[in-house]
Amino acid sequence: MMKKLVCGGILAVAVFGGLAGCTSLRVTSDVNRAVVGSVQCHTFGWAGTFRGDSPMRNGIANPVNEARLRGAIQAQLATVGVQPAAGGAAPDCLVGYGIGARETPGNALAIWIGETIASQTSVTLIETNIDDMAPNLVAALCEDLMDAGALDVTVTPALMKKGRPGHLITVMSPPDLVAHLTDKLLRRSTTLGVRMSTAQRVTAQRTIIEVKTRFGTAHAKVKELDGKPFDVAPEYEDCRRISRETGADLREVMRAVSDAARKELDLG
DSSP states (O other): OOEEEEEEEEEEEOOOOOSSSSSGGGOOOOOOOHHHHHOOOOOEEEESSSSSHHHHHHHHSHHHHHHHHHHHHHHHTTTTEEEEEOOOOOOOOEEEBOSSSSSSSSSSEEEEEEBBBEEEEEEEEEEESSSSSSSHHHHHHHHHEEEEEESSEEEEEEEEGGOOOEEEEEEEEEEHHHHHHHHHHHHHHSSSOOOOEEEEEOOEEEEEEEOOOOOOOOEEEEEETTEEEEEEEEEEHHHHHHHHHHHOOOHHHHEEEEEHHHHTTTTT
16 A cells, blocks of 8 residues: 655656657656665556646647656656556556646656655564475475465475474565465465464665666666665576577676676676
8 A cells, every 4th residue: 555655755857848849848767766765666557647837738738748758757667677557456656747837948757655665574484394295396385375475485404203304394474464375385285284483574675677788688686775776686587588598608698687787887
């Protein structure tokens, strides 16, 4: 649910100029990554149109120019992994924009409405020991739990009673999904019960960017501390796909994506 307005959260600025006709409108935009990194938002919807009493309103507020403005904002949001909500689904956040009262070409400002993320949050660990389940079924169980909303699933080798080799399955769950994930774990495995405990976790901010390399285009995860890029990690699935399509060594593809991302973020 969208609860907070991120004060001062300038997400995108569209600059208008050359107003002698609709076709001469220039639109640029930029993302305040410090704000984006502090808001949990993967999808967005539009929450505003051209408003106000600006003398420029009639010259700017038309379908062509509005489409250009929205296109510029949407393109910048895509660089940090935020996409339009699809199929009428409720968006994680809203983006609004408007025209000021100046008679000279000015700015259309977009702001971010969303819910801020705490760097320290509570999670529930759901654990169980299993010694009578085939390994391929354990792998499928982990995938199912991740698809159901688990934050992480790990499998640790364990020595069970009577010397039987087994697995310790640990599911990291958001508080609101504990019941759902526990039920799935009980139904999709051979376990007769689970253990639960609460833990605190501290997370770094993260965004996703798209970079171009000599092998192709791929995404990279950006780790941020204090709102600034700190490190990058190539998106494995993208790199694996490129490796298969081009025949290039996966390690070379991952290095190329990492180098391109570090260069774009000026990480050296």
